[in-house]
Amino acid sequence: MSALPDAVQRYLRREQIAPLAAAALSFDGDWRLLGRSGELTRFALDQAADADLERQFRELCMGQSRLGGTRLSQLDLGEGHNADVHLVAEQSQVHVVLLDVHEAVEQERSWQQNAQEAKLRSYEQGRQLRDLRQQRISIEAERDAAKAQASELSARNQLFDQRLRGVLAEIERSAERLLALPAEHGGRQRETELLRQAISQADRCRLSLARAVARISGQVDDTISQVALDQLSAELYASVAVLLEAPERSLSLRLQQRSPEPLRMVAGAAAEIFHYALWASLLRCRGELEAVLRWDGQFAQLQCNSDSDDLSLTESALLWDQQLPAVDDPPLTYALFGLGRSAHRHHGRVLEQRDSDGRHRLLISLPGRREEPSGDITSPGFRGPVGLICGDAEYAEEWVAQLATRGIPLSLHSADPESLQALYENPPPALLFDLQSAAGAPAMAYKLRARGYPGMLLALGELGHPMTNSMAATWSAMLPRDCSLRQLLRTLSGRSGA
Amino acid sequence: MSDVVRKICMLGDFGVGKTSLVARYVSNTFSDKYLTTVGVKTDTKLVELPQRRVKLVLWDIAGKDVLDGLKLTYLRGSTGLVMVADGTRAPTLHSAAQLLRQARGEIGEVAAVLLVNKFDLFDRWEVAPSQLAELRRTMPLFETSALSGESVEEAFTALAERLP
Numbered sequence: 037m038s039a040l041p042d043a044v045q046r047y048l049r050r051e052q053i054a055p056l057a058a059a060a061l062s063f064d065g066d067w068r069l070l071g072r073s074g075e076l077t078r079f080a081l082d083q084a085a086d087a088d089l090e091r092q093f094r095e096l097c098m099g100q101s102r103l104g105g106t107r108l109s110q111l112d113l114g115e116g117h118n119a120d121v122h123l124v125a126e127q128s129q130v131h132v133v134l135l136d137v138h139e140a141v142e143q144e145r146s147w148q149q150n151a152q153e154a155k156l157r158s159y160e161q162g163r164q165l166r167d168l169r170q171q172r173i174s175i176e177a178e179r180d181a182a183k184a185q186a187s188e189l190s191a192r193n194q195l196f197d198q199r200l201r202g203v204l205a206e207i208e209r210s211a212e213r214l215l216a217l218p219a220e221h222g223g224r225q226r227e228t229e230l231l232r233q234a235i236s237q238a239d240r241c242r243l244s245l246a247r248a249v250a251r252i253s254g255q256v257d258d259t260i261s262q263v264a265l266d267q268l269s270a271e272l273y274a275s276v277a278v279l280l281e282a283p284e285r286s287l288s289l290r291l292q293q294r295s296p297e298p299l300r301m302v303a304g305a306a307a308e309i310f311h312y313a314l315w316a317s318l319l320r321c322r323g324e325l326e327a328v329l330r331w332d333g334q335f336a337q338l339q340c341n342s343d344s345d346d347l348s349l350t351e352s353a354l355l356w357d358q359q360l361p362a363v364d365d366p367p368l369t370y371a372l373f374g375l376g377r378s379a380h381r382h383h384g385r386v387l388e389q390r391d392s393d394g395r396h397r398l399l400i401s402l403p404g405r406r407e408e409p410s411g412d413i414t415s416p417g418f419r420g421p422v423g424l425i426c427g428d429a430e431y432a433e434e435w436v437a438q439l440a441t442r443g444i445p446l447s448l449h450s451a452d453p454e455s456l457q458a459l460y461e462n463p464p465p466a467l468l469f470d471l472q473s474a475a476g477a478p479a480m481a482y483k484l485r486a487r488g489y490p491g492m493l494l495a496l497g498e499l500g501h502p503m504t505n506s507m508a509a510t511w512s513a514m515l516p517r518d519c520s521l522r523q524l525l526r527t528l529s530g531r532s533g534a
Numbered sequence: 535m536s537d538v539v540r541k542i543c544m545l546g547d548f549g550v551g552k553t554s555l556v557a558r559y560v561s562n563t564f565s566d567k568y569l570t571t572v573g574v575k576t577d578t579k580l581v582e583l584p585q586r587r588v589k590l591v592l593w594d595i596a597g598k599d600v601l602d603g604l605k606l607t608y609l610r611g612s613t614g615l616v617m618v619a620d621g622t623r624a625p626t627l628h629s630a631a632q633l634l635r636q637a638r639g640e641i642g643e644v645a646a647v648l649l650v651n652k653f654d655l656f657d658r659w660e661v662a663p664s665q666l667a668e669l670r671r672t673m674p675l676f677e678t679s680a681l682s683g684e685s686v687e688e689a690f691t692a693l694a695e696r697l698p
Contacts, residue, residue, distance in 0.1 A: 095539060108574070112571075152570050156549055479653070483677060485663035
């Protein structure tokens with residue numbers, strides 16, 4: 037071990053640097069090595085070639101002042117060597133002084149490693165906690181929705197059960213009367229007609245039940261169609277025919293067509309909602325029920341005036357919310373509840389009023405639907421083109437064929453960097469990603485979005501893991517892989533999210 | 535073809551993968567064991583560009599969200615910055631932006647690229663794509679993975695092309 041240069045020793049004393057193992061490399065102004073001194077083996081500097089040291093320290097001191105006073109702390113020199121590096125100027129020379137801080141670095145590393153791992157663990161735990169909270173919220177929302185659906189289904193079932201029982205009893209009575217009559221009896225024809233009506237009534241009950249079940253399971257038929265007021269009126273009469281057989285009840289239904297515009301609504305909505313209204317009103321009516329069915333160009337309305345106020349809509353809702361059994365009059369309760377829920381689903385309003393004579397009035401308003409600009413009120417306005425990222429040729433061909441029927445061109449791509457670049461340079465207004473066959477689809481969608489892609493990114497299928505916020509911000513919508521063309525087009529045209 | 539040497543500093547919060555990115559870029563290796571960096575470690579890599587060869591001296595500086603006085607000394611002589619964030623920890627993107635401001639305040643408007651690392655853990659990413667789209671307007675940005683090597687070479691080459 038050779039002694040450190042005087043200038044270096046003076047520097048160490050002047051700076052009061054604690055006694056550490058030290059080595060020094062002395063360079064001229066052009067970074068040519070002039071000498072080595074100190075504990076060179078500590079830093080593996082004894083065997084290194086001059087040229088290597090000159091290159092290494094020239095690069096290390098790039099941009100640093102050669103006038104002295106420069107300190108670079110805790111440099112990792114490789115092979116387990118750590119040094120604080122000081123530059124000490126002496127005339128035209130510069131001494132690069134290396135002070136061994138390996139032990140201090142290892143101590144700090146140990147402390148720092150523990151601290152940072154603890155921070156990472158804490159962050160990860162925080163994330164898991166957030167995920168759990170989010171999952172809990174989702175599960176609770178799903179549970180509430182399922183509960184509401186189950187309750188609604190149960191209520192509808194009870195209502196339909198009541199109706200069906202009534203109708204079946206009527207069928208049985210008619211059949212018995214029919215069988216009791218001799219073949220040539222004149223009343224047989226009337227009884228046969230009654231039986232036919234009752235069977236038809238039962239069939240409508242069955243259809244209503246099927247429609248209700250379809251709604252509960254999410255298969256909502258939202259086709260908009262034109263509704264004729266007189267036809268609607270006939271449907272409503274037929275739907276409450278069983279109740280009108282009671283001798284004390286009758287119904288007079290007037291029509292008021294106040295606008296020449298055709299009434300357009302979701303198919304079956306008006307019939308269903310107004311049926312509930314009439315059913316409820318008739319159940320609590322002890323005489324004649326006066327009803328008016330009108331269309332004013334904006335709203336289809338049914339107004340029912342009755343003389344009874346046995347149970348109000350508010351009360352039925354209260355019973356429902358508190359999940360109390362409808363002991364007094366289940367059919368009426370369920371009819372009123374069905375009315376409220378159905379009207380709400382179709383953006384309708386239900387008002388209960390009392391007129392000056394103390395008569396009860398129920399007024400239901402349903403907004404009509406406007407005609408779409410394309411002329412076809414069911415076809416969305418999206419015209420494409422669309423890109424499909426997919427690894428399943430058969431599935432892709434299906435979509436090509438289906439979209440071709442609407443004149444929408446579909447281009448096929450794979451989930452690779454070349455496709456990403458091509459799509460980035462020439463982006464279509466919408467891209468579909470088949471999550472099942474294109475493994476890199478979510479990452480590709482994310483990268484497109486992160487490059488400012490403004491169009492619609494639509495996932496077909498399920499992610500297979502909980503969706504993070506970043507993924508939620510990537511997708512415009514998600515649809516089942518086997519969604520219908522109609523569902524797809526509606527989503528692409530922005531008329532319904534997923 | 536001329537050769538130039540340029541000093542590049544790697545900056546970013548702790549645990550974002552700076553050391554792993556350097557290991558992937560320089561020696562094409564990866565270790566999944568996290569070993570914290572203390573102080574600074576240097577490495578070199580020669581980049582062949584069409585017009586010249588650039589020797590990058592990479593300064594892998596211990597991860598911090600703010601640089602103290604001693605660490606600022608490391609930056610002297612740098613002509614480029616590699617800012618690194620971890621896509622699975624959104625706050626590290628903020629740290630990278632803060633460090634970039636601090637570094638440029640010290641050494642001026644040098645070239646910089648932003649690497650949002652750990653794209654292999656994409657299903658746990660917290661960074662919204664719109665945030666990256668916004669940042670991409672201000673500097674080249676790459677979604678990288680030191681584990682798979684995705685976009686690592688491209689990112690360093692992009693920086694080398696922008697160096698004086």
